Amino acid sequence: MIPFEKESLDSKSGRALIVHPDMASLSQSALEHRLAEAEGLARAIGLVATASQYFSVRQPKPATLFGSGQVDQIGKMMAEHSATILIVDGSLSAIQQRNLEEKLDVKVIDRTGLILEIFGARAATAEGRLQVELAHLDYQAGRLVRSWTHLERQRGGFGFLGGPGETQIESDRRMIRDRMAKLRKDLAHLRKTRALHRERRQRAPWPVIALVGYTNAGKSTLFNRLTGADVFAEDLLFATLDPTMREFSLPGYDKAILSDTVGFVSDLPTQLVAAFRATLEEVTAADVVVHVRDISHEATDEQARDVRQILADLGVSEEAGEGPPVIEAWNKIDRIDPEDPAYARIMPPLPENTCAISAETGAGVDILVNLIAKTLSEGYKCEKIRIAASDGRRMAWLHENGRVLSSDQQADELILAVEMSPRNWGRYHALD
Numbered sequence: 001m002i003p004f005e006k007e008s009l010d011s012k013s014g015r016a017l018i019v020h021p022d023m024a025s026l027s028q029s030a031l032e033h034r035l036a037e038a039e040g041l042a043r044a045i046g047l048v049a050t051a052s053q054y055f056s057v058r059q060p061k062p063a064t065l066f067g068s069g070q071v072d073q074i075g076k077m078m079a080e081h082s083a084t085i086l087i088v089d090g091s092l093s094a095i096q097q098r099n100l101e102e103k104l105d106v107k108v109i110d111r112t113g114l115i116l117e118i119f120g121a122r123a124a125t126a127e128g129r130l131q132v133e134l135a136h137l138d139y140q141a142g143r144l145v146r147s148w149t150h151l152e153r154q155r156g157g158f159g160f161l162g163g164p165g166e167t168q169i170e171s172d173r174r175m176i177r178d179r180m181a182k183l184r185k186d187l188a189h190l191r192k193t194r195a196l197h198r199e200r201r202q203r204a205p206w207p208v209i210a211l212v213g214y215t216n217a218g219k220s221t222l223f224n225r226l227t228g229a230d231v232f233a234e235d236l237l238f239a240t241l242d243p244t245m246r247e248f249s250l251p252g253y254d255k256a257i258l259s260d261t262v263g264f265v266s267d268l269p270t271q272l273v274a275a276f277r278a279t280l281e282e283v284t285a286a287d288v289v290v291h292v293r294d295i296s297h298e299a300t301d302e303q304a305r306d307v308r309q310i311l312a313d314l315g316v317s318e319e320a321g322e323g324p325p326v327i328e329a330w331n332k333i334d335r336i337d338p339e340d341p342a343y344a345r346i347m348p349p350l351p352e353n354t355c356a357i358s359a360e361t362g363a364g365v366d367i368l369v370n371l372i373a374k375t376l377s378e379g380y381k382c383e384k385i386r387i388a389a390s391d392g393r394r395m396a397w398l399h400e401n402g403r404v405l406s407s408d409q410q411a412d413e414l415i416l417a418v419e420m421s422p423r424n425w426g427r428y429h430a431l432d
Contacts, residue, residue: 014046014047014048014084014085015047015048015050015081015082015083015084015085016042016047016048016049016050016083016084016085016086016087017049017050017051017052017053017074017077017078017081017083017085017086017087018035018038018039018042018049018051018052018053018087018089019052019053019054019055019066019074019086019087019088019089020034020035020038020052020053020054020055020088020089020090021054021055021057021060021065021066021088021089021090022054022055022056022057023057023058023060023090025056029298029299030299030302031054033298033299033302034054034089035052035053035054035089037265037266038052038087038089038111038114039052040216041087041111041114041115041118042087042114044118045114045117045118045121047085047087049087050081050082050083051077051080051081051083053074053077055070055073055074057070061096062093062095062096063095063096063099064096064099064100064103065088065090065092065096065100066100071100071103071104074086074104075103075104078104078106083106084106084107085106085107085108085109086100086104086106086107086108086109087109087110087111087114088100088108088109088110088111089110089111090110090111090267091110091111091112091267092108092110094143097109097110097143111267112139113139115265115268116132116135116136116139119132119135120132120133120136126190127187127190130183130186130187130190131187133179133183134180134183134184134187137176137179137180137183138180140176141173141176141180194282206247206253206254206255206256206257207250207253207256207257207287207288207376208245208256208257208258208259208285208286208287209250209256209257209258209259209286209287209288209289209290209372210259210261210282210283210286210288210289210290210324211223211258211259211260211261211290211292212261212264212283212289212290212291212292212307212311213263213264213291213292213293213294213307214263214264214265214293214294214303214304214306214307215262215263215264215265216263216294217263217292217293217294217303217331217332218292218294218331218332218359218360219260219261219263219292220260221359221360222292222329222331222357222359222365223244223246223258223260225359225362225365226248226258226365226369227246227247227248227258228246228248229244229246244259244260245257245258245259245260246258249369250369250372250373250376251369251370251373252373252377252403253373253376254400256372259282259283259286261280261282261283262280264306264307264310265306266302266303266306268310273310273313280314283311283314283316283323284314284315284316284323284324286324287324287376288324288325288326288327288372288375288376289311289316289323289324289325289326289327290326290327290328290329290368290372291304291307291308291311291326291327291328291329292329292331292359293307293328293329293330293331294331294332295330295331295332295333295336295345295346295356296332296333296335296336296342297332304328311323311326325353325375325378326353327353327354327355327368327371327372327375328351328353328354328355329354329355329357329368330346330350330354330355330356330357331357331358331359332358332359332360333346333356333357333358333363333364334358334360334361334363353371353375355367355368355371376421377419380419380420380421380422381419381420381421381422381425382405382417382418382419383417383418383420383425384415384416384417384418385415385416385418386413386414386415386416387413387414387416388412388413388414389409389412389413389414390412394431395414397428397431398416398418398420398428401420401424401427401428402418402419402420402421402424402428403418403419403420404416404417404418405417405418405419
């Protein structure tokens, strides 16, 4: 295992200053939302956000991202608030991160590194840990010269080429490449196993419903209410990391499978998207996707756009006609004051395939369940078929995979009216 001592945050005593480099001229409210989210990310890893500030960065400086005056101002804020960690709510190059650390004499971490820290702390399964380690190594690969203290020690040998430590750096890079290759191999094996499990579920008659949404939208709370499970659900960003599946009751079905997935966030690190692709592929294989939104959040529309973009990247887009149908569950209606102008938004009529709920109190959840069942049945076809009265195997298959609406016996035959999905009709007609 390659060490990450210098990269790990001291979450027990870490006092952090958060700065956001505004390079897109965001509105005041958007900037406040970004800072609030960054503070939530810091809390999720146990850091204390002592203060936060945004800086307008029209022309990013290659050396430090921020201008020299802004760096001085950040240094004064660090001293004023006794902060030992600087969180930059944006992407830093290895050089920028190193230069900021040298100028400010504090630990500096960017948004990607912070999210990786959270994922590293939350991964509970073997697959989750492998995915996080792969993402972390990918992130670390370009930061060797900055982050590892032992790299300044030159290894034995003549060392005619390059400067001090170059051979050691190359050795460590090779260690990283070898470790990443092994991780990819292990994940490829797990991906095949997951694909086999998915194929087995698809052969079964039970529909799979996937919960997706922005982090802290209330997916796990809704998951627990529908399934009676006790999945960790707290008011924290990325409270859920490893996907969980449980069965739950759905009208018209013997049972259904509900899948809780990792929450999305704006500017989700590309390393994580790549490492977690196998897990996120579970969403594309679902029969229905439920997009859980925190409708009480002031930036709910921006969060929804981020989720839709990530879903589209995964191949789930209703506009493009790709992937399973998507339902929106507008959650946390209990947090909206009836006197608030935003309350009118959750009053009927709501947009199509949308319902307002409170996973915390249970309000509207029964409407959501019925909407899921209705969405599943859309596109189902009803056919009349004849089977031998003695063909118990085929009769059992029809009951397991569809809905037998009527049955009429004539001589030694049964005439059945059966409703099933197009996929199951294809499987039925392929039966011997």
